[in-house]
Structures are given as structure tokens and as C-alpha cells.
Amino acid sequence: MVCSRHDLKLTATLHLAEYWFEMIPFHTLCPDLAQREVRVLLIGGPADAPPGPMPPAGEYAFVEFYCEDLDCDCRRAFLQVMAKNQAGRVFASINCGWEKESFYRKTMPWDKSAPKQVVRGSLDPLNAQSEYAQFFLEAFQKLVWDESYRLRLQRHHQVFREELKRQFRKQRW
């Protein structure tokens, strides 16, 4: 996942690489907080299953990633849905943003549909998905993406940036 805030302004592809910033996992910078405050979805057995393809019963975590560019104010999170007992397998990759749609209309002017998608949560077109991705997106929109989770991601994003700043300062001195 990359944060592409500069992609319209740049025409020279040669320089593109240096303007694409990685989204990095929250837990690499703030392991304790990430562990304590990760949202987990419990999926039961077939008895309470809705129609359609269901992922296997188990616990699925929404692992958070944030943009590592301190000059960028994108205010978005990238989430990967992973099963607790299957490390490394990505069940869905979701983009979301906690601000109002009007904020993203300013920060993402190149794509008319993007602001609406980011405030509702949407599947990331470039990153890993699975046959259950649509299931997890709908579960995210119905069960996870509420006001308290928006505020939590906003707070995690701030903590993440503070920690990033602290590490930059440490490197310099």
C-alpha cells in the first residue's frame, strides 16, 4: 500500500518513486497499543452463517497500517484482515478514513469516487484480497466501522506520527 498524494502533480515518472510513501504496520512502531486495541471479528460456525461464501470460523484481526510521510496529512488507514491462527494470509485489504467526505474531496481531488469510498471503507484495488474480501468489507461496514472505531484510528494515527517523529529525532542525534 502506498500513499499517493502526489500522483497527479507529478508527470516525470523518474521522480515518482521518491514521492510514494509506504504505509507501515502500526504494530511495528507501537506494539503494545496495537496489540491492546486491535479490532477483532469473531466468526462462528455454519449454524449462524448468512447465505454466500463464508470464511472459516475463527478470530479475524483488522491490522492497521498508516502512512510514514510526516509531511503528508492524508488521515487514512489501510487495514489488512488476518486470521489469528493463519499468520501471513490476507483475507481482505481495506482503505478507510475517519474524516468527513469534504476533507477527502480536498485531499483526493483526482478521483471523484474516492472520497465517498474512503469514508465508507472500500477494498483496495492494488493489494491482496481473497474470495472472502467482499464478506469482510460488508462486515467491516456493518459491525466495525462505527464512531468509536473512527476515533480510535484517528488517535492511533496521532500516536503513530508522534512515535515516528521521536524515532527520526533519535536517528539524527
Ligand SMILES: [Zn+2]
Ligand atoms: Zn499519507
